[in-house]
Amino acid sequence: MTSEPRVIVAGGGLAGLVAARHLAAGGVAVTLFERREDVGGRVRTVERDGYRFDRGFQVLFTAYPAVQRELDLETLDLRRFAPGACIARPGHRSTLSDPLRDPRTLPTTLFNPDLTVGDKLRLLRLRRRLERTDPAVVFAGDDGSIDEYLHEREFTDRFVENFAAPFYGGITLDRSLSTSRRVFEYTFKALSEGDIAVPAAGMGAIPRQLTARAREAGATVETGTTVESVSQDGDGVVVSADGETLEADAVVVATDPPTARDLTGVASVPTTARACVTQYYTLRGGTDLETGKRLLLNASEEGPNHVVPHSDVAPEYAPDDATLVSATYLGEREEGDDELAAISRQTLESWYPERRFDRFEAVHTERVAFAQFAQPPGIHDRLPDVRDPEGAVYLAGDYTQWSSIQGAMESGRMAAKAVVEDLSSA
CATH class of the missing domain: 3.90.660.20 (Protoporphyrinogen oxidase, mitochondrial; domain 2)
Known part of the structure; x- marks a missing residue:
């Protein structure tokens, strides 16, 4: 880059904050606008x-x-949190843990009445298989629902009803387990290898830390400013923010999905x-x-x-x-x-x-x-790419990856990488 380009990031959620940090670290003069008075988006x-x-x-x-x-x-x-969960129904509670990580829970988990012995052995085999799986390939594999995935592996209805439905209902907000199996595999692997x-x-401490890191890298973070429109202007972009017109070399749209679709016109941004x-x-x-x-x-x-x-x-x-x-x-x-x-x-x-x-x-x-x-089977193959908007406009949000903190942060990094590469080659 012969001069320091100016980039605007619209949205101060996790994706936007990560994008701002990596843009600043890449030699870009970056300003992030967040419409609320505090950053974090859905994480506050x-x-x-x-x-x-x-x-x-x-x-x-x-x-x-x-x-x-x-x-x-x-x-x-x-x-x-301790590994596992407590399963509850009227007059009944039981503990299901991970004896490999917490050996003290082996007796209670082994004799837990809410799962069959076969289910516990199948969980162990699944854990060992996913431990050997590269997380980068999970979303490139075949797809289907979580419910289909579990029944293909012969998990019983008792396991699905007592544990999988409420546990993964909490992760995917879909107790019917109609969500993509890819989400199950990725999160199951993460649960086996790390902590909750x-x-x-x-949780608001997370965006606060990301904000501090973005500012340390040189980014400007402004709250209480709403980006109202984004339009191409020659090789650059014009942004309207709270009635003020701003020019930039590139814009990263890191808002919520409905707003991102409205600002960019990218129809593949999911809004269900x-x-x-x-x-x-x-x-x-x-x-x-x-x-x-x-x-x-x-x-x-x-x-x-x-x-x-x-x-x-x-x-x-x-x-x-x-x-x-x-x-x-x-x-x-x-x-x-x-x-x-x-x-x-x-x-x-x-x-x-x-x-x-x-x-x-x-x-x-x-x-x-x-x-x-919503993440039904196959949706991840239809999600937009960070470069899908026209011109020097980019997307950053979990809706370019998968709905999670992982997806949001990774999308911010990928958007910043695309901006820096494109500006460098211009």
Whole structure:
């Protein structure tokens, strides 16, 4: 490059922040505009009255390659969930763990009544096969639904109903398991090789760290500024932001999918959404749900998909005299906040009939209409490329990869790489 080009990044989610950092590191004068007053996109944390409420149930998979590359995990001060989950239904709870990572759980996992011995052996064989699989080739393989994938490998209906449906329902927001098998393989491999964790300061610490790294690399990050339009102008691009017209050598559109489609005209940007509702509750201080820092999976169709013991895993999420848990419901629920809270309390009381939840109180509700884009079999072959918009306009978002933190961060890096390469050769 003979002179320092100017690039604008529209959107301050994970993809945009990663793109800004790599652009700045590549010798580009980059300015990122985020329409909200804080960065993070779908990854944000609300702090109130000593509590931390993430925007929906979100966790970090530490084995994701992009997570290891883009984040300083030690500085994030992670709080880790124990491997596995607790399976719950009225009057019944059981623990399913990973004895290879936590040998102390071998007896409880071996004699867990919610899975057959054959299912446990099949899980072990699947783990060993995916350990030898390069994650880069997962999305290049054959496709089908998760449900088809599990039944092809002779997992029983008991395994699917008691564990796979609620566990992967939580990951894909699709309890029917009609999501692409590629998502299952990639996440199953990541779960086998790393941890599920949250930063002590909440998931919002992730975009804050990415922002600091982008600024250290030389990027400018401005919040409270909305990019309204993007248009080609000769070899450059004209951007309208809050009524002001700006010229740039290139633009990276890193907004949510519907906005990205509107700004770029790329019809292959997926806009079919998966929604969820996550509601947070306080319980009497010191309440122990006896999960061993694991998720509680609902093995029945009634009630929330899963319950999370937040302050057990991360004490920093609640004041010292309170216990914080959350329940996540899949889809856009018609029930009001009070009705959902009543359902969650009744569900917990049915799982713990020996207890009373008389100090159960809903303190925060997050209704996320676009938590993920839907990922039916074959969709990843139809997703747009970062260079699909016309001219010097590029895409950065998980919708160029797959719906995940991994996909978002990787897309930001790939978009920045494409911009730097194209500007260098111009």
